[in-house]
Amino acid sequence: MENHVSHVTTTAEQPSNEARLGILELANMISVPMSLNAVVRLNVPDAIWQGGSNSPLSASAILSHVLPDGGGDAENLQRILRMLTSYGVFAEHLVSADDDGGSHQRKFSLTEIGKTLVTDQNGLSYGPYILQHHQDVLMGAWPMVHEAVVDPTIEPFVKVNGEPAYEYYGKKPEMNGLMQRAMSGVSVPFMKAILDGYDGFEGVGRLVDVGGSAGDCLRMILQKHPSVREGINFDLPEVVAKAPTIAGVSHVGGDMFKSIPSGDAIFMKWVLSTWTDSECKLIMENCYKALPVGGKLIACEPVLPTKSDDSPRTRALLENDIFVMTIYRAKGKNRTEDELRQLGLSAGFSHFKPIYIDYFYTVLEFQK
Template identity: 35%
Template structure:
C-alpha cells in the first residue's frame, strides 16, 4: 500500500512538473497569439468572411485580400489554424467533403471594421495600436524599470507617451483611434448601466476625453447635458464636431473647466498616486461650490476575483508600467486612500458589463 501511494505521488509530481514546463513554453510564446491576431486584422480576414455572409474557404479568403501581390496560402492557413485553436475563427468541413470552411465566432465579430450601419463596435483599432512596434517596444524594459526605476516608454523612445504622440502624427492617430474604439464599447455599457447617474447632471466635463467620442455618446442619450471635452491641445485639435459638445484644450494639472460633474474614463490609471491626488483636487475645484460629483471609470482590482474581466485588469496594470508615467490599476482600498487625500470622503463603486467599473466620488 505504501509503495503504491509513493508511486502515485511520484506520478502526480511528474505530471505537475511536466505541466509546469508546458506553462512556461506557452507563456514564452504567448506573444504569437497577439501577432496572429494583428495579422488577421491587417489582412481584414473578419471583414472578408463577413462580406460573404457564411463560412468560406482559404482560397476565398485569399482572393478577398485586395493588396496581396504574391499571396502565400500556406502561410495564411497556418495563421488561421492557430486562431481557430484560440477560438477566434471557427472551422468545419464543407458538406460536400471539400475544403475546410472558416467562419466568425463571438470573438472575431469584435474585429469587424465593416458593418451595414457602421455602428457595430470593433476592437480592431486597439489591436493595431497595442501591437504596433512603437507600443510593444516599452515592454522590453520592464526588468530595467525594476532595477533602476523610471518609465518604460521613455526608456524605449526617449520621451513619455504624451510627448511622443504630440510629435508623431502617425502614432497620435493610432493612439486616438484605439482610445476611440474602446470609448464606444465602454460607453455603451456605462450608459446602459449608469442611467440614474446622468439624469441629474446639468453640465459635465470629460477630462482626458481624447477626440470626444465619450461625451458624444453621453449627449446622444442625455441631450439635456451641456458637455465639455477637455484634453491636451494637440488631441482636441483632431476632434470632430458634435452637437452639444464644446472641445477645450488645456492641462488638467493647471485647471479644469467648471461643471456639475467631472467625468474621467481611463485617466487616473495613467498616473501615480501623488499625481492622481493633484488631479482630483483640480476636479474638486471644478465642481460648483463643491456640489456634484466626480465619475471615474477605471479598473477596481480584485486580487482573488474570478470575474470575466478580472484577469485582464492585472494585464492592464502591467500595461501601465509599459506605457504610463507612473500609472497603475488600483484595489478598492487604494482608491479610497487617494480619494480621501484629495478631499473626497464618500464614494460608491458600481459594476457594469465592461472592463472597468464606475467610481462615484463626492466632496461632501
C-alpha cells in the same frame, strides 16, 4: 572570517506534462497578439463577415478578398487562423473534401470575440486598439520590462524612445490619429453598456469630460441625456485640435495637472490608471475644485480584485496593468477598490461608490 554562502542544488521532481505545456505556451504567447495584429492588418474579420453573413470561408477564399490582385500564401494564413481559433477568435469548420470523407477542407467563421474586430457602420472596431498596442515604438519597450523593477523612475518606453509616450504621440500625427481611432473603437461599446445601466448623468447640466479625446463619449451622453445642456471636451491642445464638431460640445485644450474646467459633474475614463498615486491625487484635487458642493467625479477605471485568480477578467486587468507600467508610467497602475477609495479621500471627496456594470471597467462615483 570571510563568510561563504554555498548554493546547494537539489534535484527537483520532473515537471508534469501539464507544467511543461503550460510554460511552453507562456513562452510562445507572443504569437497571439502578433497574429491578431496580422489578421487586423489584412482585414480578415471584414472579409469573413461580408456584411453580416459570416459564412465559413477557407483561407484561400479569405485571401482572395483581402488580396484581390492575387498573391499571398493561403497555407500561412491558415496557420494563423488555426492558432487564433484555439483562443476563440475564429471558429473552425472541417468540411469533407471528397465523397469518402478521407480529406477535409478547413473553413473559418468569426466567434463573438472575432466580431469585435469587424468594422461597423461608423468605421469603428477593436482593430485599431490592437494596432495601436503593437506599433514598433511600443514593441521596442517590452524587452525592457525588467527595468521597471530595477529603476521605477523611468518607464521602459522612455528608456527605449527617449521621451514619455504621450509626448512622443503628440509629435507623430499618424500615431496620434491611431490612438484616437483606438480609443473611439473601445469607448463606443463601453459607453453603450454604461448608458444602458447607469443613471448618474441625470440632473447634470454642464458635464466636463477630462481626457475626452475626439468627444465620442460626450456625444453619446448628450444623445441619451438631453438634460445635459453643455458638454466640455477637455484634453491636450494637440488632441482637441483634431476633434470633430459636435452639437452641444465645446472642445477645450489644457493641462489637467494645472486646472480643470468647472462643471456640475466631471467624467473621466481610463485616466487614473496611467498616473502615479501623487499625480492622481493632484488630478482629483483639481476635479474637486472644479465641482460645486454635491457635485461628483464619475471615473471609469479598471478595478483589480483583491485576490488574484485565473479568470479571463482578472487576467485582462492584470495584463493591462503591465501594459501601463511598461508604456505609460512605471508607477501608474490599475488599483483595487480600496486603493481608489483612499485616493478619493486624500483629494477631499467624502463619498465613494463603485458601480459594476462593464466586465472590464468599473464606474466610480466620488462626491464632493
